[in-house]
Amino acid sequence: MPRLFTAVELPEQVAMHLSLLRGGLPGARWIDKENYHVTLRFIGDIDDRTADEVAAALDRVERRAFTLQISGLDVFSSRGPHALFARVEPTPSLLELQGEQERLMQRLGLKPEPRRFHPHVTLARLRGTSAAEAAQWLAMRGDVRLAPIEVSRFVLYSSRASVGGGPYLVEEAYPLLAA
Incomplete structure (x- = not known):
């Protein structure tokens, strides 16, 4: 029984830049840069x-390529x-x-996603981190703005049930139309 979700991948140079922010936050369990992505829809098991x-329904998506901006x-x-998160x-x-x-x-009969879509890239899971520690860390490093990212496809990922997610495997890739 696969655990699936759709996402936008991040280019290697963007993932590398974000990974350089790692460290200095008590209670942080940092996500490996290979697993950075922007989740579009968690599908589940x-x-x-x-x-x-x-997979067949996603193959019918016809959207134009676009740019993403990571800011903060x-x-x-x-x-x-x-x-x-970024x-x-x-x-x-x-x-x-x-x-x-x-x-x-939803047309396939899956339950609606209960959470409002909030696009982000998870960088670390926090356990036992105080609000003050997080605020101090963000004050030092939180003002990040990367160059725009060209998005030319989205992917269907599978994952194993694990703490913190990953490793993720691209099951299918869906190209977007030329901008």
Whole structure:
């Protein structure tokens, strides 16, 4: 039973730049740079037949290539900081691609994604990190703005059930139309 999700990959030089931010944050479990991505739609654990239906539905997506912009770092924090991430600007093209994938998954009978789409690249999982420690770390390193990233495809990833995710395997790649 595969665990699937769709995502935008990051170029090696962008992943390398983000990985250089690692360190100095107590309680951080850093994500390997090979696993950096922007999740579009978490699909979850599904049977092989449904996985084939998902792959076929995604093959019908016809969107234009676009650019992504990473600007700044932040933490997800409900009852304390639990994930450090790079913010991805929610451009219309990105939101439309994600929205189309959400609609396709629901048409296949999958449950709607309960969380609002918040484009980001997870850099670290946090455990026992205080709000003050996270705020201090962000004050020192949080003002990051990278060159625009050209997005010419999205992928369907599979993953093993593991703590923190990864390693991820590209099951299918879906090219976007030339801009």
